[in-house]
Amino acid sequence: MQTNEAKSLGLHDESIVSSLKELPAYEYGTSVKPCAEIESLVLPEGVEGLLLAIAQGRYNREDLCGHWLLIRNALGWKMRLVLSASFASRGYVGPVTSDFMTREKTLDDLLALQDDPPFTIQRICEILCVENTRPSATHKIINGLERVLQVLIGEP
Numbered sequence: 532m533q534t535n536e537a538k539s540l541g542l543h544d545e546s547i548v549s550s551l552k553e554l555p556a557y558e559y560g561t562s563v564k565p566c567a568e569i570e571s572l573v574l575p576e577g578v579e580g581l582l583l584a585i586a587q588g589r590y591n592r593e594d595l596c597g598h599w600l601l602i603r604n605a606l607g608w609k610m611r612l613v614l615s616a617s618f619a620s621r622g623y624v625g626p627v628t629s630d631f632m633t634r635e636k637t638l639d640d641l642l643a644l645q646d647d648p649p650f651t652i653q654r655i656c657e658i659l660c661v662e663n664t665r666p667s668a669t670h671k672i673i674n675g676l677e678r679v680l681q682v683l684i685g686e687p
Contacts, residue, residue: 574609
C-alpha cells in the first residue's frame with residue numbers, strides 16, 4: 532500500500548512522468564562512453580527521487596507496471612552514470628577495457644530482457660541510488676547488478 536508521501540514522489544505526479552518521457556532513449560548494448568561525454572547527462576531531480584523512492588520500498592512491483600518501459604530507460608541511464616562515476620572516482624581516464632565493456636553489455640542485455648518490473652527492482656535501485664549500500668569497487672557494482680538481474684530470468 533502506498534503512503535501519501537510515496538504518491539507525491541512518483542508515478543501519480545505528471546511532472547515525474549514527463550521527466551521520464553524526456554530522457555533520451557537508452558541504447559542497450561552500446562559501448563560505454565568516456566566519463567566526460569556522459570557527465571553532461573543529469574537525470575532530472577524527480578526521476579532521481581522516484582528511483583530513490585523505489586529503493587526505499589515506497590512502491591511495490593505492481594505500482595510500476597504502467598510506466599515500466601520509462602522506468603527501465605531511466606535505470607539504464609542511471610546504471611551508465613553510476614559505472615562511469617565509479618571509474619572516474621578512481622582516477623581512471625584511459626580507454627574502457629574490453630572485459631568491462633563485455634560485462635556492461637551483459638548488464639544491458641539482462642535489463643533489456645525485462646518486460647515487466649523485476650521482483651528485485653528495489654535492490655537494483657538500492658545499488659544504483661543509495662551510496663552507502665553500493666559496493667565501493669566498479670567490479671563489485673557490476674557483480675551485484677548481474678546477480679540481481681540474473682535472478683529475474685532464472686539463470687544461475
